[in-house]
Amino acid sequence: MKANQINIANFRQTPVIDQVGVNERVARLNSRSIKKTSKMAALKLALSMIDLTTLEGMDTPGKVQQLCIKAKHLNHGISDLPHVAAVCVYPSLVKIAKKELNGTSINVASVVTGFPSGQTNFKTRLEEVRYAICEGADEVDMVISRGKFLSGDFQLVFDEIAQTKEECEDIHLKVILETSELSTLDNIRRASEIAMKAGADFIKTSTGKTKCGATQPISLVMLEAIKDFYQKTNKKIGMKPAGGISDSKTAIRYLVMVKEILGNEWLTPTLFRFGASSLANDLLMQITKQQSGAYQSADYFSKD
Amino acid sequence: MNSRIDIQKTYKLYINGKFSRTESGRYFPLKDSRxxxxxxxxxxxxxxxxxxxxxxxxxxxxxxxxxAYNRGQILYRIAETLEGRKKQFIQELNHFGITKNNATQEVEITIDRLVYYAGWADKYQALFSSVNPVSSAHYNFSVPEYQGVIAIISPNDNPLLGLASLIAPAFVGGNTIVCLASEKNPLTAITFAEVLHASDIPNGAVNILTGFSSELAEHFSSHKDVNGIVYCGENLELNKSIQENASENVKRIHYYDKINWLINKGQSPYFIMDHSEIKTTWHPIGS
Incomplete structure (x- = not known):
């Protein structure tokens, strides 16, 4: 636990974020116009970055199977279509997803550590991580203890993430900050740094279970944190905005942000993901629109 | 001396219950009768x-x-609101070359037409439904139901009456509308949108655009999320392309050729049926 001791002071000295500046930068980036071939490339890239997600209490094996079939066969009418990056489910459904996706390169991600609130004891949370990995998860999405973070117990948050990472070994660990509960951009920056230092492979904005999901200013702050971390340590951390990104236009705006802040190297599913369920259909509709010229209708695309 | 300068209204589009400018920033001037x-x-x-x-x-x-009753109430409400603003509509029609007498007639018929369809709201389904005899233990019945989103390209003659005569039957049948106003005289269409707006119609249920059918007809007819299209133009080339585009996803096409909206033939429950689908239900009965 040596590393922890070195880091204690740093967590209280993370950079202060200028909110007005962040909003202005987002607005400026949003004014970029992406058309024609670059739009098509962006749409397909976004599609390849999707973690197709279903995280409902009412999820059944059938629903998960259906989602996996969708992940494998996005649309036969369109040529050169990439497949989505992963399917994201609850731990108890990992096995079914794994079986369904056998033979493809689509990963199975599982949410763990008492998702979405994380309010169970730590031992149980670690147990859940082990269970998900045992069931065959290729990636796990953990939540941090927001209550502990907000009461200033950064060290504990760090330790929990670090121990979860130990449990994961080489399994990809995404750390959900649940930014909507962290109140300020300063907190989001600090939580990002804690997560990255503790060994996260990805930092993720939200669970999608609160009122507010991913927003662009929040994501911009997290991307800046990733950039600074990379410059200091030479380690590339991935980013996953999740919750509320349901249309192609917004997705492309995220890609523009990633390119402008982190560069082309991050424009790959190994370093950038969208946590979404309805985004895939909108991307497919936009791709079809680009090819056929006619605006599309949800009536002609599979329902999730 | 009265030095007051009149406030001129900016005519905008009517989309989702809001009067918004076009996103394109393009405008076209409209010339009056002189x-x-x-x-x-x-x-x-x-x-x-x-x-x-x-x-x-x-x-x-x-x-x-x-x-159905509530839909009728709202149509009636539109008629009421229009009645109260009759003068403004007559003036606007008159300003763009329609004689005062004709304008008055057009506005009055428009009001009556709205009341006519308001009356049909809770009756046409009863009239066009049927209980069908089938040779099995089923109770089988057919009912007309809405189609969805109807795109309307308004006629140029009788800009207000034509518009209302096309919107009302589709709207009363439970469809929602995207309508392109008469190209030659679109002014009253936007003023009509104000009447709609004051009549408790839900946001987005009727949307009115101004612009050119030569530019928009292609999209009206090819958009896959449109269930039916209505047009009245005389440009054969354009009509052909509308039909071809609409056939892509089997939109319901209605071409109203030279219908005189001023007479009684311009109103009929069959116009409501043009925008309805017949849904048939088989209900098992025990013996």
């Missing part, structure tokens, strides 16, 4: 149309599940 340009109107783009369809689609569920 050839003087008096107003600038929004030249709606395909993106304005796309937005309108998006909101019309969202409004389908809410509007179609209103009771």
């Amino acid at each position: 050839g003087k340009a008096t107003v600038n109107l929004c030249q709606a783009s395909r993106k304005d149309f796309r937005e309108a369809v998006k909101f019309a689609r969202k409004a389908v569920g809410g509007w179609s599940s209103r009771t």
